[in-house]
Amino acid sequence: MFVLIVEVATIIFGFFYIQFGAGGDKDNVAPTQQPIIFVSDQNRASAAAKHLVTTTSRSGGDVAMHIDVYGNGKIKYHANKNVRSKQPIIEVNFGDRAKTTKAQSEKLNEIFKYLNQKYNYKQYDAIGYGAGCLAVYDNAVTYGTKQNKMGLSHFISIAGPYQGVMPIRVPADNQRNIPRSGPHHNLAHHQDIIRQQSIAQQQNINQRFPSYKELKAKSKNLDSNTRVLNIYGVLGEHDLSDGRVSEASASSLKGLVKSDNYQALRLTGPDAEHARILDNQIAERLVNRFLFSE
Template sequence: MRKHIWFLLAFVALALGAAQPAPVLATIQRQVPTLYLHGHRSGPRAMAAFIKTAQAEDHATSVLTATVNNDGAVKLHGRWPVASHRPLIKVVFKNNRTLRYGKISDWLAAVITTLQHRYHIRRFNIVAHSLGNAAVLFYELRYGQYTQLPQLQKYVAIAGNFDGVPGVHRPRAAHRMGPGGKPPWMAPAYLQAMHMRSHFPKYQVSVLNIYGDLGDGRHWDGKVNNVSSRSLRYLLGSRLRSYEALEFTGPLAQHRLLRTNPAVIQATDHFLWP
């Protein structure tokens, strides 16, 4: 039951808010925001290169930082004027060490429902790095079917550990994809996602899946195997509106450096705002 607590609380809050007279600005439609979500043991500056480039080259506007504490309480910092062009929102989990996918997806749900209640958003895009992708995936598997919530449109997954991390969920060995892109080994969370994938919104979400290969013959970015990152297609391919994968190589394809790699940032922005 605990996994639905945040959704129920948020839904009640929205219902109570709807019972009050709506302010005039609530009827004005804001542009679709893009949320940036960091990975394990990262923090407020992790996705700064994406936001800085989007502002400088794509006429985007950084509007808010949403900080979530361990209890799921959300604090918003900044201003979001109605006329903001391509609004950008940084999402920060104060507890950046947990590996509990249900918990981090609840934290993301708290952010999204807070933005819905405060700013009346209906749709959103998201860019996630590393473990942040687990929050996105399990948020959509658990809450994506609720059409009264804001709906995900575009999703950029960077260095996603969809089928586990070597040395944590699976052996440290190179693996190759099986027939049809099926991963040769499935982590417990991936098996759980397989059982829930019918909950993922159908033909709604466009995905750009970015991963790195250091070129040392191990087919990984120094932390996550390419098989794990690429396993997203086998998991969700039949549910997606579109899917594209990009492999980056060389020193800047290292797991942490992917989020500051100019080519990765350029590909992300072109996908979001072609």
């Protein structure tokens, strides 16, 4: 009788070991893990972006992986042991700046499925900067948890161009390298050429972005539990933009998110300039509080 009980117990233990033990394909990772995905401004691995990643890591996250998405579509994962930390920080870099938001969103879907299968991540937080915001948001409303296999818990949008970017500013005459010789009308001609080039570049960039109408139509697909923090800049009363993204464009994210889940930080002054927002100490503190205080 005793032998029979031992044998039955051994069989039951063996069943549970096979079903729930270490024999699965996925790396064993605690279910409480929640990676922070940082998506920058189309291959803009700037010092400011690195600074934000560094300060975030000091507040509770651990830099764990760098992901390169090449122009030919291949994805390379560079991971370290921190992938098993509580809040691993993962940087995504798109190598081809000519890719559309749609193409970047598709690649994020591949990345999220890989991270779920490899490390068993279930939830994630995301920080988007510039055009990276559009990739994160479009992915969330196009694919969502059902296809990504990961749910977006917190989304921080920094200087996101939800209604496109502005033309690049034409500097003052004394700040540009314009020939000073010749008739005065030559100077005006050079100004006009630079202005036209700026507008053409703006149109080229905005063509890669989804329209606000498209984003609005899909906004109902955003997970109702996703919390959003929108950070954008305004240089001054007479310049309602960060020099690259207008306040109207950046703040229009509010219309794409459930009001109860939306917060915004409007920065002003020189430190609110597009390239300097990531270095802004006020923004830095709020980002860390938003991600780590709960």
